């Protein structure tokens with residue numbers, strides 16, 4: 001199977017399975033999305049979605065969040081894990097949004113990555129999902145899928161991101177990012193699965209798909 005045919009097969013299969021994949025983290029605006037993505041580090045989206053309603057009821061804007069003591073934020077987000085670091089980051093980034101950006105979430109990766117607790121992947125999720133800019137955030141799950149499907153031999157998420165951006169057109173990146181996530185969760189676990197039941201590999205055979 002040629003690389004182009006494989007890309008077409010993956011696009012068609014993911015579009016058939018997930019024609020309009022929803023953004024998994026509940027949010028009301030770019031600021032609440034940013035906070036939710038920070039909370040999602042090493043935590044499930046489900047858990048984040050359980051925690052954010054109470055957090056945002058208390059503080060749904062940078063000004064309200066920056067006015068809370070770190071200990072209060074920490075208590076509200078404790079179920080997400082890494083609460084001390086995340087609480088400091090959320091309060092710190094809220095203060096910086098007020099100081100540098102008139103309380104608005106900036107739209108560039110460089111400005112976002114300058115905020116505490118905001119790495120490259122988080123910044124890409126925010127530009128893609130809050131502002132509709134083309135981005136392809138790669139986490140360990142997408143990294144695994146790209147490797148399994150022979151799309152990238154990247155040794156880290158940055159190399160995989162570069163390869164995926166080269167293979168797929170920019171106007172598909174945002175949707176593909178979500179489609180990869182949903183497919184990985186539903187069909188392509190890290191361990192233990194039946195390849196014959198897989199909606200992708202069962203079409204062409206596993207070896208065929210895996211060969212670059």
Ligand code: SF4
Nearest residue numbers: 148187188195198201
């Ligand atoms: S068989 Fe399907 S589920 Fe398994 S690695 Fe391939 S794509 Fe993923």
